[in-house]
Amino acid sequence: MLKDIYPLYLNNRAQQPNADLEVTDKYTGAVAFRVAQADAGIIDEAIAGAVRAAEPMARLASYERQAVLDHCVRRFRERFDELAYALCVEAGKPIKDAEGEVSRLIDTFRIAAEEAMRMYGEVQPLDISPRAKGYQGMWRRVPIGPCSFISPFNFPLNLAAHKIAPAIAVGCPFVMKPASHTPLGAIIIGEVLAETDLPVGAFSILPAHRDGADLFTEDDRLKLLSFTGSPDVGWALKAKSGKKKVVLELGGNAAVIVDRDADLDDALERIVFGAFYQSGQSCIGVQRILIHDTLYDRFRGMLVARTESLVPGDPKDRSTVIGPMISESEASRLEEWIGQAVASGATLLCGGRREGAMLEATLLENVPRSAAAYTEEAFGPLALLSRFSDFGAALEEVNDSKFGLQAGIFTRDLFKMFDAWDRLDVGGVVVNDVPSYRVDNMPYGGVKDSGLGREGIRFAMEDMTEIRNLVIRRD
Structure with missing residues (x-):
């Protein structure tokens, strides 16, 4: 079952620079386990690794991306009880709700495995007037590049999955900062991803000190920030995010x-x-x-x-x-x-x-x-x-x-x-x-202070890609 000490994942590999983060059993208040924390140097190294991995990730064939996601589905099923118990301890989530979230984690990766084969584009006629006669257009989606993910404490497995799984499906490397209250779910996902042949730098999962954590938001090498959490924090991060695309899943009072x-x-x-x-x-x-x-x-x-x-x-x-x-x-x-x-x-x-x-x-x-x-x-x-x-x-x-x-x-x-x-x-x-x-396959997100953009695998994949056009002059 659970270990006493867990690593972080830097450029696909487990690293144990420290065991500084104490994670408590939310019911008893006792320290349940300790997790490594990343400082600014480790975060910078992870972003550099994601930049190096962008090209090999983009070159992965559809079946290769699908194979990684299928591996995750299989391993999550094998580790179902462990994942549920970890969630129960670190989040204080009643065990039946925890089991439900593990089931959704599996669903989310399974949907992503299917969608990895459906990166469609379009053939577009361009001859809308005499000046464009003889021209043909096509477009397709390409990965946006290195992504930054910040996930919350309340669904530490499935809301991390809604960022990680579509990134793998489209071929985007990523760095993730899980919530400090509940980092273990994301770390276990990292353990499973480390069993695959993803290019080095494809993923880093980094519980982080406040020192250096701004790099997840402000570093211009990152092309997309996806944040799930409180509205005050989310909008503040957007204001500091620079030129990158931002997706925010924030609060509500439904x-x-x-x-x-x-x-x-x-x-x-x-x-x-x-x-x-x-x-x-x-x-x-x-x-x-x-x-x-x-x-x-x-x-x-x-x-x-x-x-x-x-x-x-x-x-x-x-x-x-x-x-x-x-x-x-x-x-x-x-x-x-x-x-x-x-x-x-x-x-x-x-x-x-x-x-x-x-x-x-x-x-x-x-x-x-x-x-x-x-x-x-x-x-x-x-x-x-x-x-x-x-x-x-x-x-x-x-x-x-x-x-x-x-x-x-x-x-x-x-x-x-x-x-x-x-x-x-x-x-x-x-x-x-x-x-x-x-x-987990439906478009999900809000308006007003509830955020920007939509999650749900197909819709997150669209955010993590850009349209690349091709114009051909045939006459």
């Missing part, structure tokens, strides 16, 4: 509408899952629940009863639903927001108590729209209830946010579904399910 024709038993299970899986630490976790007035009292009672039944505790226990937040400081921050909302007139329906990094699953109603719990991303086990009578007004309330990642609607009305798709200012609308729903 809303779900429960219309008058919804199946409440079905909606109940999906909404409770969407609000509280992995302790609410998901950018598309359900934060705002808008319930039609005719259903409100009944559904509120159902939600409170179901939320109070969620089992908190050790994430290694298979009965646990609510595990620890990533740190005590994050749990304390959200506890403070709950207190501020109640002091401003909100009603606490259940939960709200904290012990260390453990915060109870919490429901509030009548939260003022000026409260941080409403305007900001909770990123924890908190959901807010409100009632509506007019569907159009509910759509406006969903849009009343600086974020725009995904939204969910429970309705059987086809016209309302299309109205929501037209009017909601979000990256995705999910009908008869929660905004937390994501399949």
Whole structure:
């Protein structure tokens, strides 16, 4: 299973310059293992290696890129239990959720293996006027070059995979900085990649000191920065990124509408899952629940009863639903927001108590729209209830946010579904399910403060490539 000490990966090879990064078991708080950290010199060496690897990576045949990804799929399946347990320890993710993330890791690499064979271009007629008669055009996609990836703590396997797998599929070398709270998932991916014949410099996975970490953003040798994390950090990195392309997957305070024709038993299970899986630490976790007035009292009672039944505790226990937040400081921050909302007139329906990094699953109603719990991303086990009578007004309330990642609607009305798709200012609308729903081949991303660009293998591959045109004069 897990070792005590883990290396970093520099230009495809394990290196152990130190064991400075202490990674804790998020439930017990004890140090679970130690990981090497990169300084500015190591990061610079990794970027130089990626530059050298750009040409040999671009020359890899489709079947060679696919073979690397297929190898990863096979090895991740063989190491399934190890990966899930590591995720449970380093992220505090309940073991059933951890197993689900490993399954998604495998799906993501499997999709990338398929897409590696589909780097299509187009033949384009150019004879649109007499001056272009006899000219023929074609275009194809080519790798953009060395990429920089910064991944977050909440999905340390699958969100790293959504950067690594498309890069391999198109032939881009990369350097990755995993979150310091949860580096082990990315390091294990590095172990598996090191078993392949990728060109030297194709990948480096570098937990990093603050000293030198700016190189991931500011170094002009890197042609793309893909960052997943908080909006404040993401937009600040974009401002410092120079000429490189930037893809940002940032935060949200996702809303779900429960219309008058919804199946409440079905909606109940999906909404409770969407609000509280992995302790609410998901950018598309359900934060705002808008319930039609005719259903409100009944559904509120159902939600409170179901939320109070969620089992908190050790994430290694298979009965646990609510595990620890990533740190005590994050749990304390959200506890403070709950207190501020109640002091401003909100009603606490259940939960709200904290012990260390453990915060109870919490429901509030009548939260003022000026409260941080409403305007900001909770990123924890908190959901807010409100009632509506007019569907159009509910759509406006969903849009009343600086974020725009995904939204969910429970309705059987086809016209309302299309109205929501037209009017909601979000990256995705999910009908008869929660905004937390994501399949790993779909385009995923947000608008407004929720980011720029889209993930999902095919769409990330487009960001990691550029169009190269060919014009032929035939007459």
